[in-house]
Amino acid sequence: MKNQPFLPFTRPSIDERTIAEVGDVLRSGWITTGPKCAELEAALSERLGGRPVRLVNSGTASLELGLRLCGIGPGDEVITTPLSWVATANVVLAVGATPVFVDSDPVTRNIDLNQVQRAITPRTRAVIPVDLAGLPVDRDLLNALAQKHGLRVIEDAAQSFGAHWGGREIGSFGDLVSFSFHANKNFTTSEGGCLVLNNEEEARQFEKLRLQGVTRLSDGGMEVEAWGSKANLTDVAAAIGLGQLRQVDDFNRRRRALAERYFARWDSSLGFSLPPEDREGHGNWHMFQPLLPARLAPRRGEFIAGMKAQGIGVGVHYPAMHLFSLFRQRGHKAGDFPVSEDIGARTITLPLFPAMADADVDRVCDAVATVTAALS
Ligand SMILES: *Cc1c(COP(=O)(O)O)cnc(C)c1O
Numbered sequence: 138m139k140n141q142p143f144l145p146f147t148r149p150s151i152d153e154r155t156i157a158e159v160g161d162v163l164r165s166g167w168i169t170t171g172p173k174c175a176e177l178e179a180a181l182s183e184r185l186g187g188r189p190v191r192l193v194n195s196g197t198a199s200l201e202l203g204l205r206l207c208g209i210g211p212g213d214e215v216i217t218t219p220l221s222w223v224a225t226a227n228v229v230l231a232v233g234a235t236p237v238f239v240d241s242d243p244v245t246r247n248i249d250l251n252q253v254q255r256a257i258t259p260r261t262r263a264v265i266p267v268d269l270a271g272l273p274v275d276r277d278l279l280n281a282l283a284q285k286h287g288l289r290v291i292e293d294a295a296q297s298f299g300a301h302w303g304g305r306e307i308g309s310f311g312d313l314v315s316f317s318f319h320a321n322k323n324f325t326t327s328e329g330g331c332l333v334l335n336n337e338e339e340a341r342q343f344e345k346l347r348l349q350g351v352t353r354l355s356d357g358g359m360e361v362e363a364w365g366s367k368a369n370l371t372d373v374a375a376a377i378g379l380g381q382l383r384q385v386d387d388f389n390r391r392r393r394a395l396a397e398r399y400f401a402r403w404d405s406s407l408g409f410s411l412p413p414e415d416r417e418g419h420g421n422w423h424m425f426q427p428l429l430p431a432r433l434a435p436r437r438g439e440f441i442a443g444m445k446a447q448g449i450g451v452g453v454h455y456p457a458m459h460l461f462s463l464f465r466q467r468g469h470k471a472g473d474f475p476v477s478e479d480i481g482a483r484t485i486t487l488p489l490f491p492a493m494a495d496a497d498v499d500r501v502c503d504a505v506a507t508v509t510a511a512l513s
Contacts, residue, residue: 144497145450147321147424147490150388155380162376173372177379181331184382186309188333189340192375193347196295196317196330198368200265201228202346203291203313203332206339209234209262216256217265217293218248219457219477225267225293226458237261238459240474244413246426247274249476254282263289268297268307270454271323271423272415276302280311291315296423298324299389308333318378323392323421324385326374388491392422395489398498399425407509408432410483424454427505428483436512437485443508449501450488457481 162173174192181190193199209215211233217225219238229236239252246269253264264283266274274292283290292307294300295317300307308314316322318329334340345352350365381388400414408430415422433440437453444451457477459469471478487501 141448141500143448143450144488144493144500145490146452146486146488148492149320149325150384150491151377152380152384155377158380159373159376162372165372168373169371170369171372173375173379174370177326177375177382178331180379180382181333184309185306185333188309188335189337190331190333191340191343191347192329192331192370192378193368194330194370194374195328195368196293196315196319197224197228198347198366199315199317199330199332200224200291200293201231202343202366202368203315204228204232204234204263205346206313206332206334206343207263207289207291209289212260213262214258214260215263215265216248216253216261218267218269219459219474220246220269220455220480221267221293221458222295222455223458223461223463224295225265226464229265234262235260236464238464238469238474238477241477241480243476243480245272245274246270246412246480247272250275250278250282257286257288261286261288263291265291265293267293267295268300268420270412270426271297271300271421272413273297273300273302273307273419276307276311283312289313295319295330296322297421298322299385300421301419318374318381323388323423324378324381326370326378326381329370329374329378389421391491392489393418395493395495395498396422396425398495399487399489399502402499402502403427404502404506407506409505422489424452424486425489426454426484426486428480429485430509431483433509433512434482437483439512440485440508443511444504447504447507449504452486453484454486455481455484 178190213234214237215229216237220241226236239256242249290312292314297307314333318326345365347368350361350363352360410428441451
């Protein structure tokens with residue numbers, strides 16, 4: 138145990154060919170938004186059934202500019218989940234709208250769509266569902282609900298690149314779909330993201346929002362009608378993405394095999410709650426997240442320290458965000474969303490990334506047993 142290298146909970150896989158291609162961009166004389174971004178947008182669009190795709194420099198920017206594209210702002214409500222990276226609700230605040238949380242489904246850990254229905258008011262403009270750990274929210278129910286109530290959907294698919302619903306890839310259907318290409322995601326550009334849009338008119342509007350509101354004119358001049366952000370991606374980053382796109386399906390297959398090994402090797406007598414096995418193959422296994430036995434929830438810090446002492450990195454994704462000061466100040470309190478609070482207090486993220494060996498899963502399972510026994 139002692140002489141094995143530290144096993145982080147995730148690590149990107151960047152092959153030598155991709156590294157060489159990044160070198161080519163750096164030597165080319167054009168390192169910001171240019172031909173590599175155009176190539177990656179076209180490749181993503183082709184993969185996603187021809188829908189327009191526009192790159193930005195983060196998943197956060199893609200969500201925020203997606204809200205702005207829908208004209209969502211002060212006085213509007215946007216329904217989302219408290220179990221996500223805080224970006225999901227921060228972007229709603231950023232545009233001046235109000236995030237309205239609803240509780241999670243205890244099995245999938247995703248937003249409970251029945252509760253979404255009950256949270257709809259005359260001010261509700263949109264829903265931001267999150268595919269936690271890459272397990273998709275039920276798109277049939279979600280899109281039917283949105284259609285019935287005339288709501289926009291900005292899918293926070295930051296974690297679900299390559300996942301599917303009803304045999305269709307996430308991003309290839311629905312309303313607006315946002316991906317993140319942060320270093321920890323299944324597909325990375327180091328930092329980056331993209332929005333999948335409904336039509337070319339939306340794509341043109343989004344291009345203005347992503348770069349200072351500028352429209353280029355045919356005579357070489359420009360026009361600015363409205364505010365725009367500074368959120369364009371670089372060609373250096375896009376070159377990484379083109380390399381990842383060649384490999385992401387292999388990465389996701391490897392992640393699934395590792396997850397299956399976790400299920401096969403897991404000692405159920407330890408009292409953890411495992412994630413859904415996803416036998417249907419919808420998800421992309423972005424993360425593997427058991428929930429600690431309830432008695433260990435107050436001792437999560439000790440559990441993580443114990444695993445670290447065994448050479449294994451453990452993450453927490455995520456505490457229920459309505460309990461952060463930012464949202465308590467806005468009136469939230471413990472007890473508002475009991476399912477999310479319970480999951481948020483017990484969740485741990487164990488190592489899962491494509492370069493892991495089967496033996497690494499065995500090592501993690503053994504360490505979990507050792508550390509759990511030590512805390513009993
Ligand atoms: C990573 C992530 C984001 C934000 O993406 P960035 O690229 O880091 O801005 C938003 N939502 C979820 C669910 C994420 O996992």
